Each structure stands twice: as C-alpha cells, then as structure tokens.
Amino acid sequence: MRQEFETIQWSFDESRGVGRIVLDRPDSLNALSGTIRREIIEGFAEFERLDEAADGVAVRAVVVSGAGDAFCAGADVTEFAEGTELTHPELVYEAPSEFAGPVVAEIDGYCLGGGLVFALHCDIRLASERSEFGLPEVDLGIPAIGGGLGALRATVGPGRAKRLAVTGERVDAEQAATDGIVDEVYSRETLSAAVDELVDTIASKPPLAVRSSLDIVDAYRSAPPEQFERRESQRLRESEDYREAVAAFREDREPEFTGQ
Ligand code: COA
DSSP, X not given: OEEOOSSEEEEEETTTTEEEEEEOXXXXXXXXXXXXXXXXXXXXXXXXXXXXXXXXXXXXEEEEEESTTEEEOOBOGGGOOTTOOOOSTTXXXXXXXXXXXXXXXXXXXXXXXXXXXXXXXXXXXXXXXXOEEEOGGGGGTSOOOTTHHHHHHHHHOHHHHHHHHHHOOOEEHHHHHHHTSSSEEEOHHHHHHHHHHHHHHHHTSOHHHHHHHHHHHHHTSOOOOHHHHHHHXXXXXXXXXXXXXXXXXHHTSOOXXXXX
C-alpha cells in the first residue's frame, strides 16, 4: 500500500505489517521544511488509522530513513525567519515516540540537529559507517528543541550531552555507537538488510507485549521542561547572533558572533 506525498515516501507492507517513511528531500539533505514536517505527522497518522481500521494492531513496526546522502540535516535553515513564534515545530520530532508501535531509524549519512532529535525519538537506531551525528544548532545561535537535549541526556548522560550541545561537534557512527546514540553500525551495503531482519523479528512478536514494553521503557523518561525550552529558543531567535548565523548560511560565508 502506498500514499502519495510531496516530500516523503510512505508505504505499508501488509504481508509483513511493516510501514516505512522515507524523508525525500535529498537536494537539501532531507532538511525539515514546513511541508515535510506536516507530511511526517500525516504519515504517522496514516499508520494510526490503519491500526484503528484493524481495531487493534495492523502496523507491527515502522522504519524511518532518508533518501540520498543523509538521514536528515535538521531543520530547514532557509525557512528560518526572525522573530517568528514557535508554533509546535517540535511536534514532528515527537511523531515517532507518539506512535504506539515500534519505530526503527535506518540512518545512512548526516543525522544532525532536528534530524538527530527526530532519530532520538525513534525506539531503536541502526546506522551505516559513513553516518555523522551532531547538534549544530549552537552555531545558529539557538539551542536544540523538540525534547532533543533531554533525550540525548537520557541516552549519553549529562556531561556528554552538554559537550555535544555546546560544541556542535560531529561524531562518527562508531563514536555514536559507543555513546549509545545508535544501537549498531553496519556497512552501507548491509544496513537495509539488518534493519529488515530486525523489524521482521519485532513484527513476529506479540504486538501488545511489544507496545507495552516500549511504553514502560518510555515511562522512565522524565518529562522535558517544554515551556522552558520553548521560551529559551524563542528568546535566542531574537538575538543578533541568530540573525547573523542564518544570514551567513544563506550567503555561504563565515559568521561573526558578538554575543548580542
Ligand atoms: N537546511 C536547508 N538546507 C540545507 C540544510 C539545512 N539544514 N543542510 C544542508 N542543506 C542544503 C545545502 O544548503 C546544500 O544546498 P545547495 O546544494 O542548494 O547549496 C545541500 O543541502 C547540500 O549541502 P552541502 O552543505 O553542500 O553538503 P556538505 O556535505 O558540504 O555539508 C552539512 C553537509 C550537513 C555539514 C551542511 O550542509 C550543514 O552544515 N548544514 C546545516 C546543518 C544545520 O545547521 N542543521 C541544523 C538546523 S537546526
């Protein structure tokens, strides 16, 4: 079964009970534009509708991946505007964790910023050797949002999370595995088969026990201080450094930060 979208590929393999969303804006490394955010949310809603229609569990697992050379390079910086109010842009990040069934991120290439946050909201992450991970938000003059810093803290511990957040440094797949950001690393050639094998194993298990296990693990996650995060992000979006960072990205030059 397939659904037509503009910026994602959406499919559901009924015989396996496995859904797939491919972020499909390869020219911008699958950056999260307004359209793709809406479509990702809609894509997960479609999976929920399949479950509802089955009056139980139709979707036993979902795989999320990226087209081309990236999983996702984060929020679409070309759509950043000054002073715009944040209207739940983070919802898209939460879509995988809001979905009741297991979601596996198949990461092949850049997994940065909002892309990393999105991946951290998936239940399990497998990556190819060439993948790179990081939170470049700090270089744009803003903090990462969408519960990403909380999820990262829970995954790698507070010190490592803070280091990644304040340096914006990129780590390779091997380091990401050491950090616990990804569960396992494969060659590019073997990643898809490994993901298929994993989701088929999960799909063969009793779905209610699978979903309940995910819920229990997630119940130990402390609630992110969303209001604080949104307030901070809004405040920094009004800073000169943010304006300078976005202008420099657009003009393809080095930014000059003043701390204003
Ligand atoms: N938003 C919008 N466009 C983006 C993007 C983003 N987050 N990330 C990459 N792109 C675009 C680039 O502008 C470029 O477009 P162009 O071909 O029209 O010039 C294209 O994707 C390829 O990126 P490019 O920079 O040429 O590839 P690279 O391999 O040299 O570098 C990155 C890859 C990811 C390191 C670099 O693109 C980058 O730093 N992107 C911004 C990441 C970011 O800040 N994300 C967090 C936002 S909160």
